[in-house]
Amino acid sequence: MTANIQKRTANKNVHNRQISENGQIKAKVTHTTKHKLYTWHEIPDWQKDNEFIHGGYVRETNSFTECINSLFYLHNESVNIYSHLIPGLIALLLILIDKYYVPKFNTTTMTDYFFIDLFFFGAFTCLTMSSIFHCLKSHSPPVAKFGNKLDYLGIVILISTSMVSILYYGFYDSSYMFYTFSGITLLFGFACAVVSLDERFRSREWRPYRAAMFVLFGLSAFLPIGAGLVYYGSHETWTRVQLKWIILEGVLYILGASLYGGRFPEKIKPGRYDMWGHSHQIFHILVVVAALCHFTGLIKSYTYVHTYMIPVMIQA
């Protein structure tokens, strides 16, 4: 496996030797398409993050051009880049074409588009920041460190915008509850953002705790759900916020974070999942599927509010 990866060289440098007027030979590199991949033992210490991934590394480039070039050949970050780049761009597209897929009611207003787009803005921010990080993480220690912070910030933005968007419909008839729980969400988000930017949490030892902190932020969603159960009862809470989708979303996030924290499956067979199927890739895909669940729940909740709640509120 390792030997194969080392041999994976697409092309060799093409040198044009030119003879100048005074007879000196100038060597000019006109086209470089060499894509040697490296093993765990060949990369510098700062790039070592997951010892169960043995090969397929892009070694420290110190060049943004080289990092961008890495988009065009397969290495152990390729799936991590594209699994978030493509859905991130789709999220941006969905903001631009919201009027075409959001079901229209007589009572639909710009505020509805704002809250649906708010979620997609969060998804777009999170997914593109993540793919940019994975693309640039081979650049150099300062760039990788900065990118990693943006990556975590993106997750915080996605969770915060997801929660605020669904809270809007869950507490459509109670602005007091909406503002209270949105405030709590934003406070949690702010705390998580601060922790993400803190140097201490970047160490490998802190990985499980960092993941756990994000899970806790996600679990804070139970506060408004608990309030809804007390205030509206179980049946209405279940229907209003399309709870089954939100629960499924939470389960997927927790599953993804647990696999990432536990480095499954590469821990079982080190070197086997270098290019395809390692924990971070599964985590990425689960984040996208969770976002799809949220989108489904959000549109259904919006539909419920406009079909059953607003007509009654207008009549009252």
Ligand SMILES: [Zn+2]
């Ligand atoms: Zn990632």
